[in-house]
Amino acid sequence: MREKEAKHDSIVASLRDERDESRTFVKGIEKGLETHEPEDGVTEPLNPEVAIARYGKQLSLYELKEILEYPEVYYVGASVEKLEADMSEGAVNYGFDDDKQHYLISKHDHIAYRYKYMRQAGTGTFGNALECLDCKTGELCVVKVVRNESQCRHQSDVELRTLGVIANNDPDSDAPVVKMHESFEFRGHTCLVFEMLDRSVSDLLESPRGRQGLPITVVRPLMRACLEALDFLHGIGVIHCDLKPENLLLELEDPFKLKARLKVIDFNTSTTVDSDFFLYIQTRFYRSPEVILGAYYGTGIDIWSFGACLVEMLTGQPLFAGEDEADMLACMMEVCGPPAPALFDSATQSHNYFTEDGDFRGSRRCHAHSESESDPHPHPHPHPHPDSGWKEQEASGLSASSLPSTF
16 A cells, blocks of 8 residues: 555656656657557557557656556556646645545546446445446456545455455355455555446335335345355354445346346445444444444344345335434334343443433334324334344344245
8 A cells, every 4th residue: 555655656746847848758659650549448458658659648647657557558548538637735636536535537537547437336435336347358347446535445454354255265256245356556546346236126126106115026036145145254254234225236137037146245344253343334224223232243233134124125115214323223112122131231322222220212103104194104014023022132143044944
């Protein structure tokens, strides 16, 4: 990381010294060489000197220096209007980032002189996911460009370690989890390259009439694959920590043909069973009671999220759609009853929600599912079983492999 940043800074320092010079840097461009880059990118690698000779007039001053660090050049974005490095005071990452330290890129520009940016596939707190053409292989892929910020870089290091554990235990990529091809640093950003997948489960639930549940014949094979992914991850000691419909992606375009395979993605907040525990994990609607209460948690928090995803796939609506964590607990108690006393033994945040006598501090009615004139059709909920409640065997006592194989 430091070596890459040093190279990045040295390029800019060199440009400062030569900013008033003309492009005589490439005065040795050979006459008659092709200056138009093919639409599908360079299929055979060029060394940087040949790339400069061929495309030098289309490169920015910054790129004329930067490209020398890449022994194999597959694509340079010759027809793209280049963003020139900004050496002025106050420029964020020399003008390559916005004010939130997300990387700025023009359509069809290159990433690391290999990947051609096609469109944005997603955005999040920790960075952007870009759909790209790999001009070395000719295949589509997703390049996750992490924000150029210290906490985001730290999280990307955690993700890379987790993905490394997964790769070491699944060398043939048989498990239904996303496959990472490579990672690298580019202009101050960590980049992770993943296989290209199709729509998410969340996308499947969308319809012109709003979110709709899916037939069980569609849900069963998809969520069975999700369980297989969790069984694999938990077997190697990995806790996903953010299972939700947006992180369950399909491999094939048409899931209704019952041939689509589901894969679990996004290991940005994942951890291992022997790592430090964190309070702020899991998206709220899929957050387990252990996490909300700050109690000891294990792989069972993924099973809790799995159950919430399963109900949402069948009904089209979140199982627990609390407005905040207190409301989430109220929603859970409507269905499951009060928590078992054992859950409080390791809980560090229970005082925020319960008194010393065990009384709930918030409203016992879940706001997300209360009937009102504005919501005459509350979200469907199963009726609590008379013996329900968070018994001594908490969610963390479950595992993917312990669930019925006939599901």
